[in-house]
Amino acid sequence: MNPSAKFFYVQVKQLNDADAFYANCLGMPTESTMISEKEKGIMVKADHETNILLSEQKHQNQTNKxxxxxDDCLEDYCRLKSRGVIFKDRPAYLSEGLSIEFSDPYGNHFIILEQRNYNED
Structure with missing residues (x-):
């Protein structure tokens, strides 16, 4: 695994519905997994450095942001919007780069960031 990889626990209401949303709407690869002996989960490869573990249970280290x-925020915005993802606003330029925000059906908040350096050399 990439040493700079980020790993998040995210709570969802129903794993099958969440799997369909993340795989079909967001286009992220998903894989069923066992979190513990009794708990099923879904591993989502969100981007080249971010992995999300979807669970119906609440976890101590879970996040909702x-x-x-x-690499191309505008392309991602157009592709996801065509798949039915509802965005909070249009892409916006921040000091860190170009950004857009959306939430999944379970209230988890996502920010897509295309990092840019606006300083000329």
Missing amino acids: IVLTS
């Missing part, structure tokens, strides 16, 4: 990196 995730920043995803992008």
Whole structure:
């Protein structure tokens, strides 16, 4: 695994519905997994450095806000919007780069960030 990889626990209401949303709407590879002897989960490869473990259970280290990196925020915005993802606003320029925000059906908040350096050399 990439040493700079980020790993997040995210709670969802129903794993099958979540799997369909993350795989079909977001286009992220998913894989069923066992979190413990009794708990099923879904591993999502969100971007080249971010892995999300979907679970119906609450976990101590879970989050509901995730920043995803992008090589082309506008392309991601158009592709995801065409798949039915509802964005909070249009892409916006921040000091860190171009950004867009959306939530999954379970209230988890995502930021897609295309990092840019606006300083000229």
